[in-house]
Amino acid sequence: MLSLVAPPTLGRAPLPAEGGGAGAVLRTVLTGGPLPRAAIGRTAGLSPAAVSRHTADLSALGLLRELPPEDGPPRAGRPQLPLDIDTRHHLAAGVHIGVPWLTFGLLDLRGRVVAQERIPRRGDAAAVLRTVRAHLPGFVRRRATGRSLLGLGVVTGGWVDPERGTVVEHGPLGWRDVPVREQLLGVTRLPVHVDSHARALARAELLFGAGTGATELVHLFVGNVVDAAIATGGTVLRGRRSRAGDIGHLPVPGSTEPCSCGRTGCLEATVAQDTVARRAHARGLIPAPDFDRLLALAARGDAVALQLFRERLDLVAPAAALLIDVLNPEVLVVSEAGLTTVPALGDHLGQQVLRHTRTAPAPLVTGASFGRDLLAVAACAGVLDSTYQRPMELRTARAG
Structure with missing residues (x-):
């Protein structure tokens, strides 16, 4: 994980108000729970009667559960039992x-x-x-x-x-x-x-990860395919014909890698896992162009393997900076196998992104929240x- 600057203050509702009051209740408990009903109502902007109705419905569906009262001296009045997400069913x-x-x-x-x-x-x-x-x-x-x-x-x-x-x-x-x-x-x-x-x-980052509490997020995926996803107002955009975030064919200066689109020098072809594995094989680092073997070497601290991943991130950084400058998100998440395997590479990515972006202050820039999962x-x-x-x-x- 890395941050180019201090993370922004994220205090808004994490997701748009779809699904009516029941959805608002469930998302409120996900983000802040366990919570008593009064706190759910204040956060979701719902009346006590509405909260009682929705929590009863969600509990009947096996989505919420009431926790036992906290230890301590008894209090006057009806106990405020906290509700939490029910993960049992x-x-x-x-x-x-x-x-x-x-x-x-x-x-x-x-x-x-x-x-x-x-x-x-x-x-x-x-x-x-x-x-x-x-x-x-x-x-x-x-x-x-x-x-x-x-x-x-x-x-x-x-x-x-x-x-x-x-x-x-x-x-x-x-x-x-x-x-x-x-x-x-x-x-x-x-x-x-x-x-x-x-x-x-x-969507996963907005629900469970680095985007919890944010509404403006960009996710950049770097594998054998390179593409991006854009969330604004807490909603992940699809764009016309579901093509929003198609950045894999941005040109990379100096690259001559052939791409499946028929051109050469596209970002996806230049930084794809198979391409990186071929480079490692050509340098005599691995006996066959096997990306998993290269990752294993990087995990063991092999200097040449780590340098190959730094070079990959050097090529990714201008695209990440472009997304920041055009979209100005609160959070930019980069999913890339080297970052997952060697999180310390995040510092290198952060430095390279900072070199290329014109946006100030920069957003939170981080590797994906989910590791090998x-x-x-x-x-x-x-x-x-x-x-x-x-x-x-x-x-x-x-x-x-």
Whole structure:
């Protein structure tokens, strides 16, 4: 984690007022709980009667629970029992579709990973979705321990249309117009939330991470795909045809890396994990262009591996600074494997971003909040975001 300056004072409601009073109550408890009903009402701007009604409804759904009274001498009047998020009953399920791996995850209502599994991604889109359909039911039976599923999230990089549930274009995978939701609807008999991993992680940061309490956030994802997500007023923007945040084809001066778009020197092609692994292999650092081996060397403190990740961040920093200058967010989050593995690299990124940005004072600039659980969190974030926005529309299925 790093901060270019002191973090801003974040005192506003963390999310817009969708889902009516019930959603406001649930999000208030998530952010500030455990809280007594009176405090919930003051924070959410609701009357005592409305708070009582909504908390009763949310408790009946297994989303809130009343905690026992705190220890201490008895007080006059009716005790103010605190309410907290109930993590005992429900889980969100999800799968992240990456270039080398499929990551399956289960998260509780506080965004904590209950279980995750990773298997190699092989074959074309049809083969990958067959693998998801085959693996997901067993994963849930083994790991969900009888809790109910809130829904299934499916995320990946590139151009994803959440309304149609379609991966419109994913250059590194070679996918075009893949109807993901249509192909997976029958797996859990629940809603399937399809989105880009950058937008999903922006929602997760707003709910559970560095963006808690903020309304203006930018998330930059750097993997084999490079894309960004923009939140303003607490809402993650999709843009026309769901293309907001498509920065992977920004030009990188001096780069000659060929890109799947047909041009050379695009940011995505220049800093992609596969590209970095090839550079490491060419320098004799690893016996094959294997990004995971390079990460392992960096974790052990290998100087050459660390230098390769610094060089990658040097190339990312101008794009991050551009996002800051154009959008002026409160928080900018960068998800990049080197930062996750060696958090001290965050200082280097911060220095490079500061060199390129014209914005003063700079926002909070930080690595992602979820460490090695990043992809599992991304997979499930859309399901949890929907639950916190519209809890009274909740529909669950028993795991197994």
